[in-house]
Amino acid sequence: MAEFFAMGGYAAYVWPAYGLAALVMVGLLVATLKGLRGAETTLKVLEGSRPARRRPRHKDSKGQAAAPSAAEVSEG
Amino acid sequence: MTRKKRRLYMLGLALLGLGAATALTLTAFEDNIVFFFSPTQLQAQPVGDRNFRLGGLVEQGSVTKLPDGVTTRFVVTDTVNSVPVTYRGQLPDLFREGQGVVAEGRMASGVFQAREVLAKHDENYMPPEVADALKQAEHFKATAKTLKPSS
Amino acid sequence: MHRFANPARFQRLSAAILPWSAGATVILLIVGLYIALFSSPADYQQGNTVRIMYIHVPAAWMSLFVYVNMAIAAACGLVWKHPLADLFAKAAAPVGAGFTFICLVTGSLWGAPMWGTWWVWDARLTSVLILFFLYLGYMALVNAFDDPQRGMRAGNVLLLVGVVNVPIIKFSVEWWNTLHQPASVIRMGGPTIDPSMLVPLVVMALGFTTYFVTVVLLRLRSEIVQRKIQTLRLTEAQG
Numbered sequence: 001m002a003e004f005f006a007m008g009g010y011a012a013y014v015w016p017a018y019g020l021a022a023l024v025m026v027g028l029l030v031a032t033l034k035g036l037r038g039a040e041t042t043l044k045v046l047e048g049s050r051p052a053r054r055r056p057r058h059k060d061s062k063g064q065a066a067a068p069s070a071a072e073v074s075e076g
Numbered sequence: 077m078t079r080k081k082r083r084l085y086m087l088g089l090a091l092l093g094l095g096a097a098t099a100l101t102l103t104a105f106e107d108n109i110v111f112f113f114s115p116t117q118l119q120a121q122p123v124g125d126r127n128f129r130l131g132g133l134v135e136q137g138s139v140t141k142l143p144d145g146v147t148t149r150f151v152v153t154d155t156v157n158s159v160p161v162t163y164r165g166q167l168p169d170l171f172r173e174g175q176g177v178v179a180e181g182r183m184a185s186g187v188f189q190a191r192e193v194l195a196k197h198d199e200n201y202m203p204p205e206v207a208d209a210l211k212q213a214e215h216f217k218a219t220a221k222t223l224k225p226s227s
Numbered sequence: 228m229h230r231f232a233n234p235a236r237f238q239r240l241s242a243a244i245l246p247w248s249a250g251a252t253v254i255l256l257i258v259g260l261y262i263a264l265f266s267s268p269a270d271y272q273q274g275n276t277v278r279i280m281y282i283h284v285p286a287a288w289m290s291l292f293v294y295v296n297m298a299i300a301a302a303c304g305l306v307w308k309h310p311l312a313d314l315f316a317k318a319a320a321p322v323g324a325g326f327t328f329i330c331l332v333t334g335s336l337w338g339a340p341m342w343g344t345w346w347v348w349d350a351r352l353t354s355v356l357i358l359f360f361l362y363l364g365y366m367a368l369v370n371a372f373d374d375p376q377r378g379m380r381a382g383n384v385l386l387l388v389g390v391v392n393v394p395i396i397k398f399s400v401e402w403w404n405t406l407h408q409p410a411s412v413i414r415m416g417g418p419t420i421d422p423s424m425l426v427p428l429v430v431m432a433l434g435f436t437t438y439f440v441t442v443v444l445l446r447l448r449s450e451i452v453q454r455k456i457q458t459l460r461l462t463e464a465q466g
Contacts (some may be wrong), residue, residue, distance in 0.1 A: 004264075004265075007275040007276075007278070008269060008274045008275040008276075009274075009275075010274060010275050010276045010340055013276060013279065013336045013337065013339060013340050014275060014276065014278050014279055014336075016336055017279045017282050017283070017332070017333040017336045017337070018260075018264075018282060020329060020332055020333065021282045021286065021329045021333065024325045024328060024329055025325065025329075025438060028321060028322065028325050028442060029438075029441075029442055029445075032442055032445045032446050032449065033445065035446075035449050036445055036446075036448060036449040036452070039449050039452040039453050039456065040452055042456055043452050043455055043456055043459075046456060046459045046460070046463075047459070080306060080307060083305060083306045084306045087302060087305060087306055087387070090387070091387065091390070091391075094388060094391055095391055098391045098395075102395075106403075109350050109403050110403050110404045111347070111348075111349040111350065111403065111404050111405050111406055112404050112406075113404070114404070131404060167343075168340075168341070168342060168343030169340055169341065169343075170272065170273070170341055170342075170343075171343075178406055192343075192344070193343065194342045194343045194344055194347070194406060195341065195342055195343055196342070196406055196408065197272060197273065197341060197342075197408055198408055198409075198419075199408045199409045199410060199411040199414075199419050199420075200411070200419045200420070201270050201273075201277060201280070201411060201419070201420040201421055201424050202270065202271055202420070202421040202424070203268035203269070203270070203271060203421060203423060203424075204268070204269070204271045205268075206271070206421055207271035207272075208271075
């Protein structure tokens with residue numbers, strides 16, 4: 001066990017290398033997820049505060065259902 | 077031609093031009109980009125009295141530590157030419173005979189006085205067992221050669 | 228290609244791919260780390276410092292791979308004006324910068340005990356440092372403009388100008404005398420690295436690649452949501 005951690009005397013170089021890589025890669029992933037969650041929440045709030053803009057779903061003169069609104073498409 | 081095609085051609089031309097400009101610049105600065113000179117390069121074009129780097133292999137059997145305990149003498153060779161070197165200080169872990177080396181310093185009466193010595197290793201990676209097996213095989217080949225009967 | 232320009236379609240596609248790329252990343256990295264740290268041998272001359280290679284080299288490969296992808300996206304953005312191309316470059320930049328940073332620092336950690344120095348200004352190290360600055364420059368440039376379109380265009384130009392650095396990095400160790408040794412894997416004549424060491428190298432490289440795919444897809448999703456937010460805010464301000 002101790003031999004493994006000592007890395008033949010080069011522990012001071014090998015472990016920081018792995019540690020830094022882990023830090024950068026995990027850090028970037030966490031920052032990305034945080035950003036995504038935050039943006040999605042903001043979007044929900046913004047869309048929630050515009051109820052009147054949704055086009056009512058009723059058939060038009062040609063007897064076809066109205067096209068989905070932009071907000072509905074973006075939720076797809 | 078369409079605007080898209082024209083953009084594509086302009087882009088291609090611009091990249092070509094950039095590549096050419098870079099190639100020319102790099103060739104012009106060749107001497108400064110080269111990290112070190114080999115003994116043969118040094119022989120062909122002596123550097124004079126300024127700092128530069130010398131690179132090559134540590135000649136087998138050339139490493140001697142002086143009695144002061146700090147200075148090391150060795151010879152840098154590229155199998156064609158060689159240069160004697162002296163260095164005061166600690167040598168890197170990988171430094172040994174037959175190994176690649178890059179020394180920084182200047183020439184003084186035919187001897188390269190190094191201020192810094194770096195070990196340069198090659199691109200081969202293998203476990204110790206494989207390295208040993210290779211050495212055995214080479215030794216075997218060498219001895220087999222000498223054992224060949226003269227006909 | 229323009230089929231994927233539809234944001235809704237992209238959101239659906241990325242949502243389908245993400246669990247797979249994320250899962251593959253976890254598996255590949257766990258297996259890779261196990262082999263790299265435990266079951267692979269030490270090197271005959273470099274000892275256990277060779278284990279740094281299993282981080283350093285995949286990171287180096289990724290730093291180049293990501294940049295090339297970004298440059299292709301930049302060309303697509305400039306020539307075909309594909310909407311996702313610009314966003315891809317913006318999403319990929321931090322990942323590429325991160326890998327380049329890892330490559331530089333782990334390289335120093337490897338060079339200090341083996342070469343005897345933390346840094347030298349040889350052609351390989353210098354050109355990789357320039358690559359790092361290109362990534363940072365790109366990110367700064369894209370964010371410097373009020374108008375995102377102009378920022379993207381400036382960024383795309385920078386990416387294409389800097390692409391000449393990529394072959395320089397790759398061939399620096401062949402063209403000039405450098406301290407950094409020549410290539411061990413991607414070279415004429417095949418790899419000069421023992422299979423027991425090539426395996427963890429490749430596994431880690433694959434894991435880094437699936438990581439890249441995962442993070443870029445997440446960042447792209449985020450960009451698309453940001454765009455929607457901007458559009459909504461704009462229409463609200465007008466309406």
